[in-house]
Amino acid sequence: MTKSNVKAYAAQSATSGLGPFGITRREPGPSDVHIEILFCGVCHSDLHAVRNEWSSVMPTVYPIVPGHEIVGRVTRVGSAVAKFKAGDLAAVGCLVDSDRDCPRCTEGLEQFCPHLTLTYNSPDKHLGGVTYGGYSDSIVVDERFVLRVPSNLNLAATAPLLCAGITTYSPLRHWGVTNGKKVGVVGLGGLGHMAVKFARAFGAQVVVFTTSPGKQDDALRLGAHEVVVSRNANEMRKHAGSFDFILDAVSADHDLNAYVSLLGLDGNLTLVGAPEKPLALAAFGLILGRRSLSGSAIGGLPETQEMLDFCGKHNITADVEVIPIQKVNEAYERLLKSDVKYRFSIDMASLKS
Ligand SMILES: [Zn+2]
Numbered sequence: 001m002t003k004s005n006v007k008a009y010a011a012q013s014a015t016s017g018l019g020p021f022g023i024t025r026r027e028p029g030p031s032d033v034h035i036e037i038l039f040c041g042v043c044h045s046d047l048h049a050v051r052n053e054w055s056s057v058m059p060t061v062y063p064i065v066p067g068h069e070i071v072g073r074v075t076r077v078g079s080a081v082a083k084f085k086a087g088d089l090a091a092v093g094c095l096v097d098s099d100r101d102c103p104r105c106t107e108g109l110e111q112f113c114p115h116l117t118l119t120y121n122s123p124d125k126h127l128g129g130v131t132y133g134g135y136s137d138s139i140v141v142d143e144r145f146v147l148r149v150p151s152n153l154n155l156a157a158t159a160p161l162l163c164a165g166i167t168t169y170s171p172l173r174h175w176g177v178t179n180g181k182k183v184g185v186v187g188l189g190g191l192g193h194m195a196v197k198f199a200r201a202f203g204a205q206v207v208v209f210t211t212s213p214g215k216q217d218d219a220l221r222l223g224a225h226e227v228v229v230s231r232n233a234n235e236m237r238k239h240a241g242s243f244d245f246i247l248d249a250v251s252a253d254h255d256l257n258a259y260v261s262l263l264g265l266d267g268n269l270t271l272v273g274a275p276e277k278p279l280a281l282a283a284f285g286l287i288l289g290r291r292s293l294s295g296s297a298i299g300g301l302p303e304t305q306e307m308l309d310f311c312g313k314h315n316i317t318a319d320v321e322v323i324p325i326q327k328v329n330e331a332y333e334r335l336l337k338s339d340v341k342y343r344f345s346i347d348m349a350s351l352k353s
């Protein structure tokens, strides 16, 4: 197979940080799309993977090239590609392949396929080794896993939609958030700020829960109707039993029961953050009110396209701070302190310099 050499940023070990590294991409096969990467968002998962912090579930193979919030321009397509041509905008999220024929793939829920290939650190079926992600010049992906990007959106701010965007859009849709529903968003970070924008666009009454009173103005600007400081028990009590749905995007240890008690009859609390230790839950919180607790992970390909189209129609993107790739290690340190509003987006032109 012909291959091409590509500039990238990789970590060589859990403690090395990221630095320049050359990788190989396959030549596009008949159904492949070759994309020049313009922007790549920085997801907290990138940091976990680079530092091998999820070693019990997904041990990191080094060198690792992270990045799964990819936006770029199509440069070449294989002979059988129907959806894309050279010059089109295109995007790639967390998945680059799956078995494509299991019941989940057939339903368009590829994110739950037992044989999915993640954009980075998954076995690479074509070249051997592991897949390399979006902190690179270009990527080659089967067209089934490539998304179309609306032409009216800012591209740097579109990249985070591919993980932070779909991770919040999907559960809001699944749990029927529409006009008139009361929706809570716990935590105003990369995920939370997208959840606020989507819930507002769906017509919901949106309440943000935060531990930092300083985030109030920002939450309102992003579309929240009300902000509750979660440490204030009185403020919390005022909302008891009143929510249709709450999305919890906090990955630090916190008290779930306080939020379960805010749900109304048949209300649902969905987790998209992943605290390290198991969370304690009082069963009566769920029993009295037929409430439910769920999790959710990204979205399938059809829903990711639906989300991007929705964003194009409603002019929704992430709030980003654009950085050159040379600042990525510094960005990781700032990410740990939540010192970003609300997502870093790497301008991949910087990789050429
Ligand atoms: Zn991510």
Ligand SMILES: [Zn+2]
Residues within 6 Å of the ligand: 098, 099, 100, 101, 102, 103, 104, 105, 106, 110, 113, 114, 115
């Ligand atoms: Zn499958």
